Amino acid sequence: MPNPTVTALFRPEILAMSAYHVADAENFIKLDAMENPYGWPADIQQAWLEHLKDCPMNRYPDPEAKSLAAALRSSNNIPEEYGLLLGNGSDEIIQILQMALSGDATVMAPEPGFVMYKQIALSLGLHYQGVPLQADGFDLDLPAMLAAIHSSQPSLIFLAYPNNPTGNLFDAQAIKEILAVAPGLVVVDEAYAPFADASFIGELPNYPNLLVMRTVSKLGLAGLRLGFLAGDNAILEQLHKVRLPYNINCLTQITANFALTHQDFLLEQTRSICQQRSEVLAELQTMADIKSYPSAANFILIKTLTRSADEVFVSLKKQGVLIKNLSPQGGVLHNCLRVTIGKQEENRAFLAALQNALRNPQ
Ligand code: PMP
Numbered sequence: 001m002p003n004p005t006v007t008a009l010f011r012p013e014i015l016a017m018s019a020y021h022v023a024d025a026e027n028f029i030k031l032d033a034m035e036n037p038y039g040w041p042a043d044i045q046q047a048w049l050e051h052l053k054d055c056p057m058n059r060y061p062d063p064e065a066k067s068l069a070a071a072l073r074s075s076n077n078i079p080e081e082y083g084l085l086l087g088n089g090s091d092e093i094i095q096i097l098q099m100a101l102s103g104d105a106t107v108m109a110p111e112p113g114f115v116m117y118k119q120i121a122l123s124l125g126l127h128y129q130g131v132p133l134q135a136d137g138f139d140l141d142l143p144a145m146l147a148a149i150h151s152s153q154p155s156l157i158f159l160a161y162p163n164n165p166t167g168n169l170f171d172a173q174a175i176k177e178i179l180a181v182a183p184g185l186v187v188v189d190e191a192y193a194p195f196a197d198a199s200f201i202g203e204l205p206n207y208p209n210l211l212v213m214r215t216v217s218k219l220g221l222a223g224l225r226l227g228f229l230a231g232d233n234a235i236l237e238q239l240h241k242v243r244l245p246y247n248i249n250c251l252t253q254i255t256a257n258f259a260l261t262h263q264d265f266l267l268e269q270t271r272s273i274c275q276q277r278s279e280v281l282a283e284l285q286t287m288a289d290i291k292s293y294p295s296a297a298n299f300i301l302i303k304t305l306t307r308s309a310d311e312v313f314v315s316l317k318k319q320g321v322l323i324k325n326l327s328p329q330g331g332v333l334h335n336c337l338r339v340t341i342g343k344q345e346e347n348r349a350f351l352a353a354l355q356n357a358l359r360n361p362q
Contacts, residue, residue, distance in 0.1 A: 013122050020119065028322035029346045034164070034192075034299050036220035037342040038269045044262055051258050052251070061250035068253045071260040072228050076214060082204055083236030086248050090191060090215040090227030095120050097156060097187065097211075097229070100242045105155035105184075108148060110140055112165055112326075112333050114189065117158045129154065135332055138166035138293070142174045146181060155184035161200065162192045165326055165338045167295030169198050179207040185235065187211045191227075192297035194219045194270045195277070201230065208232055218298055220266045221259055224252045273298050277341045283351050289358040299340045301326075307358060309335040315357035321350050 007015060023032060030037075040048070069084050078084065087093035098107060098120050107121040111130035121128035131148045134141050140159075149157070157178065162169050179186050186209055188200040193214055201212050211231035216224060226248065229236065259266065281300055284292035289306040304312050313325040323340070326333040339350060 011125060013125060017119070017122060020116070023322060025322050027320070028317070029320055029342065029349055030322055031340040031342050031346060031350055032322045032324045032338075033222075034218055034297070034340045035222050036218065036266075036269055036273065036298075037346060038220065038272070041265055044265060047262070048255065048258050052254060055250050055254045057250070059250070060246050061248060061253055063245050065248045065253050068226075068248065068257045068260075069228075071257050075260050075263060076228075076230075077201060078230045079204070081233075082230050083233040085229045085236050085239050085243065087227045087229070087243070088247050088252075089217065089225040090189065090213050090229075091116055092225075092247065093213055093227050093229045094158070094187075096239050096242050097185070098124050098126060100239050101126060101155050106152045107156045107158070108152065108154035109158040109160075110145065110163070110170075112138075112163075112329065112331070113158070114160050114164045114191075127152075132332070133163075133166070138163065138168050138332075140170045140174045140178075142171075142177060145174075145178055149178065149182055153183050157182055157184070157186045158189055159186065160189040160191065161198065162196050162296040164191065164297065165299070165301055165324070165333070165336070167293055167297045167299060167301050169196055169296045172198065172200075175200070176203070176207075179203075179210055182209055185209050185211055187213050187229070189213045191215045192218055194267075195274055195298045196296035198296070204231065211235065216256060216259075219263075220269055221256060224256055224259075226252055226256050273341050276344060276347055279344075280339075280341060280347050280351065284354075287355070287358065290354075299338050302337050302339065304335045304337070304358075309337050312354070312357045313337060315360075316350070316353050319353040319356065321353045323350070 065086050069086060073084060087096060094116050106127040106129055108129045109117040110133050118128045129148060129152050131145050132141060159170060159175055190199055190212055193199055204210055211229050213227060213229045215227035277295060281292060284302060291303045291305060293301045309325060309327040316323060324338040326336040326338055
């Protein structure tokens, strides 16, 4: 029975929505959430613990996270003339951006794409328009995007580069054409930049409506919850009004700053993940029962051809391996699964479990 107070209090779009679901991963080989599988070397961890002593827990953190912002700027080559906005994960930045829009604004993103763009738009009562990617290869359908932009005049477009959950980099020229005609802001979401040899940061001078968003999550710092947005100062000035004071806590500020000054080990881990990605993809491509898609990110999308993805997902879980089942999202993701690249032994366990799931229906 629905609680009448609840149904009376909340907007219909909130009542109709499901909360973002995070699977319980305890005791699984965890390959579901695009995390870096490696821990910190013992000497680095020791130095970090020493460093934490400088964190004044009785004080509010620096509201502008100045020292961390400078470290992010230099490690990501963001020129001084552009503003930075830091968020509690890039999720929070997606929310800040949309909270600042006018109430009847349209938010647009290609689909399949990162689900939070739509979830946040709907939760704020904004219009959301998804534009299908090309069915074959998942590149942008440029004529469809241009037509949708023309008819809906979106205030904000998200383009994930590389895209989640498909793993590919959209054609850069198509993104530039979108930037040239978009009537509002275009956020190029570079969450997976550490694994891709491509970025739009260098395009900031060419497009005043371009904002580049990044996160430290995939680099190996998902626990910190830290993302940032770079772009035109006049735009970021408005967004800062919506940002809550002290949104980056002092443990995150001090730890991220420390990690960025010791980032060689993270970059080395990223190189290993890219190496592992090639090995896993080569193995997947030998399997006739699935189609696997090339990836510029730290995960690979696969489609089951002979068995249902739901069955394969359950079988993998029974074998102790947790990946992401995208099939419930339907459409082109029907029978699709997404596996994050883990350590070599985790990837091998996944590949063996997958072979088993495809061969031996449970
Ligand atoms: N953008 C994309 C494309 C993502 O896939 C994710 C996380 N899965 C995010 C943004 C959010 O990352 P975070 O909030 O951890 O910074």
